[in-house]
Amino acid sequence: MKRSDVSLIALRRILRATELYGRDLARAAGLTPVQIRVLQIVAETGQSTPKAISARMGVSQPTMTTLIDRLVAKGLVERRRSEADRRQMNIFVTEAGREAIARAPDPLHDRYVAAFEALPDWEQAMLVAALERVAGLLDAGHLDVAPVLDLGDIRKAPPAN
Amino acid sequence: MKRSDVSLIALRRILRATELYGRDLARAAGLTPVQIRVLQIVAETGQSTPKAISARMGVSQPTMTTLIDRLVAKGLVERRRSEADRRQMNIFVTEAGREAIARAPDPLHDRYVAAFEALPDWEQAMLVAALERVAGLLDAGHLDVAPVLDLGDIRKAPPAN
DNA sequence: CATAAATGCTTCGTAAAGCGAAAAAATGAC
């Protein structure tokens, strides 16, 4: 078997493990995986806009509206019209939202970090190098599909987010 | 920043790239990402059962029934009652199903494999070892996948930088 | 043999997630 195939199988195991585990965790927290992700993205900077979040998650704006609707209904985020540009909505995490995030830890975080930090130093270094390499390979492939950040954009304006 | 955090960020880049790219590809092929996955699982061995597929995908049986319904409606798979145990349904890929798979390449496969195989030999070995290691860390809590780690290979890999 | 229990799948009802088309509201350019 080719080594590229072996690496693909390992990659799929990673994808599968995170997906299944994420579903379990979300269920335990009373949220869906998607809701947790939206919440985390907003919480990173404390506020965001529907447009920015949808771009970040690779989802359409109408979809983001409904996702935010649900989080608002649960009292985890709130909408406030932007003062600067009144077309925009600013999304803020509420106190309840912060608590929800704290209760619903990152799907990857707990299990993985504990195991990772138990590894010997040289192995940690190897894993970091390898993961960044693979992420680079995959990101590069994705750029072909959506070459958003080309020179034109760089010339025009500093990237948001 | 801790190395576990750096590795988590890389992992998230990997997850994000595969998710976004998978959605694009599925759309281009006229199938949804989930439908492609079901089809691929069935095609691996040419046949399977709803129970087995649902277990493999981490999804309930009712969900699998509706997924198979859609694939049957599209003529990509067919149901046949098992002779050995008439409670079971066997799912077979049709010729049209095989063609659909051929037209809708694996979200990861094409670009990644090309990039991977262009890497020098030692780096391929390092990536395989690292990915299997990470997959092992993540699946550790999950029952089904055999966490067979070839420690020999890992120790042979040169420590990154 | 008979019947109770377990297994495998489907149906039903409900909810979440996703999209495109188009409406609404504000901005910016002319």
Added chain:
DNA sequence: GTCATTTTTTCGCTTTACGAAGCATTTATG
């Protein structure tokens, strides 16, 4: 002032997902 653009929402639809209940079949138990 008017028109094009941007940002978000509304509407209608499909897909994905689950639990509960139901049906047919097989296996276990008396």
